[in-house]
Amino acid sequence: MGHPESAALFLRDTERVHWHDQAIWFLRQKRDAAARTVPDWEALRERAEAIKAHALSRLGDYLEEFERNAVAHGAVVHWARDGEEHNRIVHGLLAERGVTRLVKSKSMLTEECGLNPYLEARGIEIADTDLGERIVQLNHQPPSHIVAPAIHMRREEVGALFHATLGSPEGLTDPTRLTEVARKDLRRHFLGAQAGLTGVNFGIAETGGVVVVTNEGNADMGTSLPPLHIASMGIEKVIPRAADLGVFLRLLARSAVGQPSSIYTSHFHGPRRGGELHIVVVDNGRSQLLGQPAHRRALACIRCGQCLNTCPVYRRSGGYSYTWLIPGPIGSVLAPARDPVSHRSLPFASTLCGSCTDVCPVRIDLHHQLYAWRGELARKGLIDPGKRLAMRLTSLVFRFTWLYALAGRLARLAQRLLPARFLARLSGGWTRQRELPVPPRESFRELYRRTRGRP
Amino acid sequence: MAARDEILAAVRRGAGPAVEHPGTAGLGVRFADPVVQFAEMARAVGSTCLRVPDLAAADQALRALPVSQQARRSVSLVPGVGASTFDPAAVAEPHALDGLDLAVFPAGLAVAENAAMWIDTRPFPHQALYVVAEHIAVVVRASTVVHDMHQAYERIRHGKGFALFLGGPSKTADIEQALVVGAHGARSCAVLLVEG
Numbered sequence: 001m002g003h004p005e006s007a008a009l010f011l012r013d014t015e016r017v018h019w020h021d022q023a024i025w026f027l028r029q030k031r032d033a034a035a036r037t038v039p040d041w042e043a044l045r046e047r048a049e050a051i052k053a054h055a056l057s058r059l060g061d062y063l064e065e066f067e068r069n070a071v072a073h074g075a076v077v078h079w080a081r082d083g084e085e086h087n088r089i090v091h092g093l094l095a096e097r098g099v100t101r102l103v104k105s106k107s108m109l110t111e112e113c114g115l116n117p118y119l120e121a122r123g124i125e126i127a128d129t130d131l132g133e134r135i136v137q138l139n140h141q142p143p144s145h146i147v148a149p150a151i152h153m154r155r156e157e158v159g160a161l162f163h164a165t166l167g168s169p170e171g172l173t174d175p176t177r178l179t180e181v182a183r184k185d186l187r188r189h190f191l192g193a194q195a196g197l198t199g200v201n202f203g204i205a206e207t208g209g210v211v212v213v214t215n216e217g218n219a220d221m222g223t224s225l226p227p228l229h230i231a232s233m234g235i236e237k238v239i240p241r242a243a244d245l246g247v248f249l250r251l252l253a254r255s256a257v258g259q260p261s262s263i264y265t266s267h268f269h270g271p272r273r274g275g276e277l278h279i280v281v282v283d284n285g286r287s288q289l290l291g292q293p294a295h296r297r298a299l300a301c302i303r304c305g306q307c308l309n310t311c312p313v314y315r316r317s318g319g320y321s322y323t324w325l326i327p328g329p330i331g332s333v334l335a336p337a338r339d340p341v342s343h344r345s346l347p348f349a350s351t352l353c354g355s356c357t358d359v360c361p362v363r364i365d366l367h368h369q370l371y372a373w374r375g376e377l378a379r380k381g382l383i384d385p386g387k388r389l390a391m392r393l394t395s396l397v398f399r400f401t402w403l404y405a406l407a408g409r410l411a412r413l414a415q416r417l418l419p420a421r422f423l424a425r426l427s428g429g430w431t432r433q434r435e436l437p438v439p440p441r442e443s444f445r446e447l448y449r450r451t452r453g454r455p
Numbered sequence: 456m457a458a459r460d461e462i463l464a465a466v467r468r469g470a471g472p473a474v475e476h477p478g479t480a481g482l483g484v485r486f487a488d489p490v491v492q493f494a495e496m497a498r499a500v501g502s503t504c505l506r507v508p509d510l511a512a513a514d515q516a517l518r519a520l521p522v523s524q525q526a527r528r529s530v531s532l533v534p535g536v537g538a539s540t541f542d543p544a545a546v547a548e549p550h551a552l553d554g555l556d557l558a559v560f561p562a563g564l565a566v567a568e569n570a571a572m573w574i575d576t577r578p579f580p581h582q583a584l585y586v587v588a589e590h591i592a593v594v595v596r597a598s599t600v601v602h603d604m605h606q607a608y609e610r611i612r613h614g615k616g617f618a619l620f621l622g623g624p625s626k627t628a629d630i631e632q633a634l635v636v637g638a639h640g641a642r643s644c645a646v647l648l649v650e651g
Contacts, residue, residue, distance in 0.1 A: 017644075026632055038568075040482055050477040057474040060467040073615045079459040131638060132629035148629060155631050175633035184638060190639075207613040217586045217625040217640025224583035224617075225549055233465065242613055243479050246605040252566075257628065260496060260569035263638070264586070265620035272582045272617055283462045291469030364613050 002345030007317035013071035021316055023151060024080055027309040029392040030258025031359065032264040036135075037094040038250065039259075048247050051361040052300035054292060062205040062238045063281065073270030075277040083113030086282045090115060090197070090230055093278055097228060099124065099194040099205050103186075105212070105219035107199030108132040108146055109232050109282060109397050111325050129218035138165045144319030146326055147256050152318055174400025186218070196222030200233035200279070201302070202248065206241045209269040210279060213252065213262045215419040220264050227275045227307060231268070235286050236299040250303060251361035255304035289337045294372055298333045300362045307356035307366055313349050322346060329356035336373050347373035408443050483603040489567035490597045494648055496570035500623040501636055502644040506597075510535045513594060513647040516561065522590040522643055526556035531586060533561050533594045536647065549583040556589065558588035562621075564599040566607050570622060573607065577616040585640075592622065592645040642646070 011017055030066055037039050060149040067077045080086035094102065101126055104110065111334075116126050116137075128137040132149035136142065139161055143149030150158070155173045162168040168181040198219045202211040209233050212219045223229045239248070253262040271277035290296050308314045308328030319327040323343050324335035332346035347370045350356075356366040377383055378391075393447060397407050415423060442450070486492040490506075497504040505516045514536045517523050523537065530552075531537035537559040544553060560579070562572035572593050575584045585591060601607050611618075625640030636642065 023632055027470065039484055043482060047479065047482060049476055050474070053474045054476040057470050058471065060463050063463060063466065064493060069505070078461055081458050081461060085458060130629070131627045131637070135629065140593070148632070150629055151632070153630075155633075158630050175630040179627055179631055179635040179638060183637070185641065187553065191553055204613075209613055215626045215628075216638035220586040220619070221583075221639050222587060224581075237464065242611070243605070243608045246603070246608045247479055247482065250604050253569075260500065260623070261566075261620065261622040262498075262570040263569065263622040263624070263626055265612065265622070267618050267620075269613055269617070270615045281462070285461060287465035287469050289469075290466060293471055296471065345519050430643055 002297060002323065003317065003321050003349040004345060006321035007313075007349070010318045017316055019154075020152065020318060023026070024145075024309050026316045027148070028359070031255055031309070032258075034258040034260065038254065044247055044251055045194045045361055045363050047304075048154040048251055048361060049300065051239065051244050051247060052362055053297075056236065056296060056299055059235065059238065059290065062240055063207040063235060064209055066238050067281075069206070069207070070270075070279055072209075073208050074427075075208070075270050075279050078278060078280045080280055080282045080284070082284045083115075083282075086117050086232065086280055086284070087108075087118040089280050090232070091119060091124075093228070093230060094119070094124060094195060095122075096156045099228065099337040101125050101127075101189070101193045101195075103127050103129050103189055103193040103196050103218075104131055104133075104224070105196070105198045105222055106149070107197070107232055107286075108143075108326060108362070109199055109234050110197070111142060112284065113222055113232075113282070114286055115232075127186065127193070129186050129189065129216075129222055129403060131216060132213070132337065134182055134186065135161065138162075145305060147310055148302055152320070169300075190221045190225050193222065193226045194228060195228040197230045197232065197407065198223060200231050200237050201252070202245060203233055203279075204242050204245070205238050207269060208389070209242070209267050211245065212266045212268070213249075213264065214266075215257070215259070215263045217264050219222055220266055223266075223268070224272065229268070229271065229275060229277045230422050231277065231279045233279055233281055235281055235283055252302055252304055255306045255359070255361040285338050287448070289334070292337065294335065295337055295369060297364050298330065298337075298369060300364055301330050301334075302362055304361055306359045306361070310355040310359045311354065312351060312355070317349065322349065330368065333364075333366060333369045333373065336377065340377060342379060344377050346378060347371075364451035368436050405443070406444065412439040412443070461571060484568050484569050484604045485541055485602050489602050490648070492567040493565055493570060493595075493600045494646075496567065497623065497646045500570050500645045501626070502570065502623045504646040504648055506648045506650070508650050510594075510649060513649050516647060517592055517645065517646055519560035519563055519644055520592075522557060522645070523592070528555050529557040529559070530555060532579065532584070533559050537592065543584065546581065549581040549587065551555070552581060552583055552587045555584075555588045555640050557590045557592065558584045559592045559594065560585060562593050562595045562599070564601055564607060564610060565595045566602075566604055566620075566651040567600055568603045571604070571607070571620040572622075573611060573618065574621050575618040577618070582617050584626070585619075586625075590643045590645075591641040592647060593623075594647045594649060597650050599615075
């Protein structure tokens with residue numbers, strides 16, 4: 001099922017769609033308020049874009065520098081070409097140490113690799129510890145948003161879920177009390193875990209450090225209690241210098257949730273005393289994307305999620321309508337690079353309004369990329385035949401003045417003479433929630449000719 | 456090794472023409488009084504911020520706080536401010552720190568634009584202290600307050616070990632965007648801003 005079909009299911013519950021739209025728009029408003037307090041916001045965005053462009057242009061050197069410095073601090077660096085290799089490495093590390101209980105903080109990379117099912121099939125118990133991720137884990141769902149994984153759920157549903165899975169009192173709906181239930185349960189998991197796995201927001205080539213950002217402190221709990229810390233990092237996360245963090249961190253929390261700073265911005269340089277730090281550097285299609293000049297800018301993404309929040313299509317279709325686990329504009333740009341056949345509906349899940357490009361803290365030209373993907377999909381023959389025929393006809397009509405004038409005349413005539421139901425069928429989805437406009441008696445050209453003489 | 460070399464080769468094949476690093480000069484914000492700005496931001500993000508003339512006053516201010524009065528188990532890593540009810544260095548595993556009511560520790564520097572405080576945990580007997588405690592108090596010297604994150608990173612020297620920017624009490628808004636303080640880490644954060 002492509003995006004339009006899944007979105008149609010989501011849209012059946014009008015009241016819920018409205019609630020979802022408003023809840024997510026609130027994140028956009030918080031971002032706007034935070035961005036307005038920063039006088040050099042636009043200069044920051046430009047600088048962030050340029051630093052990422054530089055880092056990606058010399059990524060090979062920076063990855064080597066990162067590895068060298070990380071190893072000097074006592075970390076062990078592993079390399080994984082794809083998700084399968086990543087999962088094998090992680091499982092190997094856990095199995096060697098007899099780990100059976102793992103706590104995880106948020107990592108879209110491990111979602112992408114399918115790590116949880118891989119480890120669970122091998123007898124390892126995993127607790128996702130970000131509250132939103134814990135909620136969707138208990139609900140057997142993937143995240144519906146990359147920053148707020150359970151944003152599609154209402155408090156009553158979370159209450160019912162916690163009652164069923166964590167034994168909280170029935171009918172609990174207060175977010176503070178629900179969070180307390182999760183805190184108590186997850187504290188038990190933190191204390192019992194033998195290993196903690198985190199994602200990586202930034203890898204610093206110059207110092208060999210990895211930086212992990214959370215608001216809840218779950219990555220910090222998961223890395224300061226168990227002796228083994230595994231950090232899974234996409235190759236594109238490496239930045240040249242620690243000073244570059246000043247630029248990215250000023251943008252990240254404000255863009256993601258409208259806060260001036262994340263609560264925990266944790267810098268790991270080597271393992272903690274008596275502990276181990278293993279960094280798994282993962283490619284999984286990223287080097288291939290880097291090799292596509294038209295699309296490599298998408299690798300600059302710092303996963304703030306703001307392009308989702310601002311997207312009129314995401315807000316009204318929900319994260320699960322997308323065929324890729326990263327929904328919204330950035331996901332719709334990344335997914336077809338991976339698998340154009342499976343994700344061919346995604347570049348069309350956009351109005352091309354450009355709002356995503358306007359809010360992106362690293363200035364990825366998202367709506368241009370979505371548009372470019374439409375062309376590439378058409379050239380690959382992956383466009384639905386109806387759409388292709390409509391495009392061909394439109395192209396033809398626009399190419400010849402006489403044909404354009406004739407088509408307009410026929411359309412006006414048809415609208416006057418044919419029954420409404422027949423016209424609705426002809427106009428596809430346009431008449432699902434609105435009437436066709438009343439046709440004018442004459443075209444603009446006819447009007448012009450009548451009042452001003454021949455053009 | 457095969458994976459490493461293959462990835463690096465693919466990355467080098469894929470990368471476009473070299474692009475210059477633009478540097479970070481010319482960015483940042485300046486406040487009329489960065490210490491006042493820091494205190495305001497700290498309150499805005501949910502911390503309790505108390506400005507005190509010296510460490511003795513910081514100690515008094517801390518002892519007057521309900522979280523301090525109600526604490527049964529506490530650890531202080533700042534001599535003269537608060538007290539330790541047990542020796543954290545004598546605890547073998549950090550897990551034994553679960554249930555710690557209050558941890559007091561120093562910040563190396565603090566940032567006016569966003570209330571972030573640089574905490575270097577290398578002198579800590581256990582790294583977990585800052586996050587496992589139910590409540591925390593951070594001692595910040597007013598003289599270490601910088602305007603923005605660029606200034607902060609100019610001063611920080613990264614070496615082996617763990618350090619973080621701490622922005623206040625632990626937070627979440629994962630249930631219907633409702634802000635809840637006290638997700639996994641500290642339920643409250645007192646900032647003791649010491650003059651001089």
